[in-house]
Amino acid sequence: MSGTLPVQDRRTVQDRRTTQATKGSVQDVAPVDAKKGGKKSSTLPFLTEDSYTDLVLVIEEKKLFLNRSLLGYASVYFNQVLTEHQNEKKKSDKMELKIVGKVYQEFVDLLSVLHPAVNKDLNERTALRLLPLVEEYKMDVMKEKCERVLLNSLKKLPLDSKTDTTSSSTRNKKDEPADVLVRYIRVAEAGNSRTVLDQCVKMFSESEVSLKELKGNLQVSHRIKSQVFQNRMDSTSEQLCKVEAELEREKQENESLKKRRGAKGSQGSVDDVSKIQPTLSKAGPTRYRTRRNNAGFKESLSDSRTQLN
Numbered sequence: 608m609s610g611t612l613p614v615q616d617r618r619t620v621q622d623r624r625t626t627q628a629t630k631g632s633v634q635d636v637a638p639v640d641a642k643k644g645g646k647k648s649s650t651l652p653f654l655t656e657d658s659y660t661d662l663v664l665v666i667e668e669k670k671l672f673l674n675r676s677l678l679g680y681a682s683v684y685f686n687q688v689l690t691e692h693q694n695e696k697k698k699s700d701k702m703e704l705k706i707v708g709k710v711y712q713e714f715v716d717l718l719s720v721l722h723p724a725v726n727k728d729l730n731e732r733t734a735l736r737l738l739p740l741v742e743e744y745k746m747d748v749m750k751e752k753c754e755r756v757l758l759n760s761l762k763k764l765p766l767d768s769k770t771d772t773t774s775s776s777t778r779n780k781k782d783e784p785a786d787v788l789v790r791y792i793r794v795a796e797a798g799n800s801r802t803v804l805d806q807c808v809k810m811f812s813e814s815e816v817s818l819k820e821l822k823g824n825l826q827v828s829h830r831i832k833s834q835v836f837q838n839r840m841d842s843t844s845e846q847l848c849k850v851e852a853e854l855e856r857e858k859q860e861n862e863s864l865k866k867r868r869g870a871k872g873s874q875g876s877v878d879d880v881s882k883i884q885p886t887l888s889k890a891g892p893t894r895y896r897t898r899r900n901n902a903g904f905k906e907s908l909s910d911s912r913t914q915l916n
Contacts, residue, residue, distance in 0.1 A: 651715070652724045662689070663703040667711040671718065675702060681721055683745035713740055721749065729753065731760045735790070738798035750798070757791065757803050764788075766814040785820040793826050804831070812838030 653671050656663075662675040675693075678685040692702055706714075717737055719727040729737075734753040741749040766784050788807050795803040811821065812835055821832060 651719065651722075653718050653722060661701055663701065664714065665703060665705040666709055666714055669711050671714060673718070677718075677722065681746050681749065683747070685744060709740075713737065717741070717749075720752075729756050731756055735794050738794050738800060738803075742798040742800070750800070753798070754800055754802050757794075757800075758806060761791065761803075761806050761810065764810070766810060766816055783820075784814075784816045785818075788816065789820050789824050789827060792821075792831060793824070796828060796831070808835055808838065811835045812842060 653673050656672045659674045660672040662673045662678070664671040664673065675689050679689050680686070688704070689702070692704075713736055716733050717740060719725045720729050720733065720737070729752055734756040738750065738753045738757070741753060764784055764787055788811055791803060792807045794800075795807060808831065810816070811818070818835065818839070821827060821835060
C-alpha cells in the first residue's frame with residue numbers, strides 16, 4: 608500500500624491545515640450580498656466620517672473626511688505635511704488640516720476623481736479647474752491626466768469658421784476659438800503646463816484666429832503675447848516670400864517665352880525673304896504675308912506684356 612493519500616484525502620488534509628493555520632489570525636469576511644450591500648452609495652464617501660477616517664480637511668469652514676494615505680500617495684506636498692505631523696503626534700491620532708484661500712468645491716471635484724470609491728471621469732471643464740490646483744500641491748499623475756484631457760479637447764477645436772457646423776446665432780461667445788484659446792492659455796500659465804501652453808501658442812500662430820481677445824486680456828503674460836505675435840509675423844513673412852518667389856518664377860517663364868517667340872518670328876521672316884522671286888507678281892503677296900506675320904507677333908507680344916504687368 609502506498610504511503611501517500613488519495614487525491615481527495617490529500618485535499619481534505621490540506622484544507623484543514625490551512626484553516627487551522629489561519630484561524631484566529633485573519634477574520635472571516637462575509638460575502639457581499641448584491642441585494643443588500645452591493646449597491647453604490649449616492650453620497651460621496653468623503654463627505655461623512657467613517658472607520659477609515661484619520662484625516663480631516665477644513666476648507667471654507669466645511670469638512671472633508673479622508674484617509675491620509677489617499678493624499679499622501681497622490682501629492683508630494685501633502686506627503687511632506689502629513690509626515691511632519693505624524694512625527695509630532697501618534698499615528699492613531701486623527702489629523703485635522705485647515706486649508707486657507709481655497710475653494711471647497713474644487714477639492715470636492717479633485718477628490719471625486721481621485722477617490723477610488725468614486726473614480727469620476729475627468730472632463731474638460733473639471734480639468735480646467737483642477738490644473739492649477741494639482742500643480743500647486745504637486746500631484747504629478749493627476750496633472751498629466753488633466754493635460755491629456757485638455758490637449759484632446761484642443762485637437763477638436765474648429766479654427767476655421769467654414770468647418771464649424773454650429774450656427775453663429777446659437778453659439779456662445781465663450782465657444783469662439785479665440786476665447787477658448789485665451790482661456791486655455793490662462794489656465795496653462797497658472798498650472799505651469801508647458802505642453803498645453805505650447806499647443807495654444809501653435810494654434811494661435813498657424814491659424815487666422817483673431818488676436819483681439821489675446822491682445823486685450825490682461826491675465827495673459829506679455830511673454831506669451833509677444834511669442835504669438837512674433838510667430839504670426841514670421842508666418843506672414845514666409846507666405847510673402849513664397850508669393851514673391853512664385854511671381855519671380857512666372858516672370859522668368861514669360862521672359863523665356865518672349866525670347867522663344869522672338870527667335871521663331873525672326874527665323875520665319877528670313878526664310879520668307881529667301882523665297883522671294885525676282886518677278887513682281889510673286890513679290891507682292893510675299894511681302895504682304897511677312898508684314899502680316901510681324902504684326903501678329905507684335906500683337907501677341909503686346910498681350911504678353913500686358914499680362915506680365
